[in-house]
Amino acid sequence: SQSQREPIAVIGTGYVGLVTAAGFAELGNEVWCVDIDASKIDLLNRGEIPIYEPGLAESIAANRERLHFSTELGPALEHARLLFVAVGTPPTYSGDADLSAVHAVVDAMPASDRHALVMKSTVPVGTGDSIKRAFATRGKDGFRYVSCPEFLKEGSALADFRHPDRVVVGDDGDWAGQAVVDLYAPLGAPLVRTDIRSAEMVKLASNAFLATKISFINEIANVCEETGADVEEVARGMGLDARIGEKFLRPGIGYGGSCFPKDVSALKLLAGNSGYHFQLLNAVIEVNELQKRRVIRKLQKHLGTLVGKRVALLGLAFKANTDDMREASSLVLASRLQGEGALVSAYDPLAETEARKLMTGVDFADSALGALEQADAVVLVTEWAEFKELDWKAAAERMAGTVVIDGRNHLDAGELAAAGFTYEGVGRGT
């Protein structure tokens, strides 16, 4: 049956593009990947993977014969009807999505009655309609358009592809929408087939809701600190209510990454531009900013002034199992610490190369213990598994001070107390 699978093209070999390409290659589809970045294509053709994602290199290697990488659009157009668009839509300074890469793809399309763009990149509601208008005014109205938003999470992206909670397909009820539905059919996921604007909104609303859930539990954690309740117990008790659900109730130092901060402000702006003031999202954003800064106050509570104090950051990536530093809370934290006069050392098992591009004046160490050398305090920023395994007795001997601020409630409070540390987590009383 593999020979009957529809060949597809994927334009943009970043995070979403590569995972989508690998996922469909696993299902037996020929996948024609296109990227304007020749060095990335060279890398991929040499069998190297430009991003870190568990299982991705193995999946690409195992399905190599069905994956084609090129900077040329021609072969993709020749072999595939469906062209998945997975180019970046980074935030602009004002918080809008920068659609220049999407527009470049649209402009590169020829007039055709047998092709469709399938939008995976996260775009504002109405983008599909404006692309269709652009096609129409250029005599390319035979080109179909499908919105097929992506919900995968970094660190578990391939598993998310293989077992999606749902597949959302927004289209005009034409062959292209049906072809995308058929493409995903083997995954057996619940399908939401709808209009293009609604599909675009599902993506923004889902990310905004999850961000809201995180800001909510962060505020509950803050109240727990004032009232002596333990937010971990509270979240457990809340999460068992099926209407609430246990996921995304982990308090911390604020959400980061390439999606939540961008998509929350994009939805807020989209609403504002259409005349609706989305009140809740203002608070979600503000709480997230304040949450990063609370760490500074906790440090000051234990250390007094931070001038000349050495603070070690354990983990820098926006979450564990990724080298992604986009909108990582560690960036704000480090610069605030430096602003307070502290010396900052840091260790991340994977993100150091990315972090070095974005941080200045930070002393990077090769190991967690190395970062703790002579530190007055430690802040656990990213929930890497290896920090749980750290020899905290050895850590205590290397440090100048005894303060551990656990930004993720990741460490064993009892073990740290036994090793002589003053431990403070998030929302666990004081």
Ligand code: UGA
């Ligand atoms: C997020 C969504 O979860 C995906 O469904 C979506 O496809 C993706 O954005 C996207 O729009 O492309 P991702 O950014 O990879 O995925 O990361 P998440 O695992 O969702 O975490 C986002 C941030 O929230 C991280 O900083 C994480 O540490 C934080 N978080 C998450 C919490 O602070 N508490 C939680 O309980 C969960």
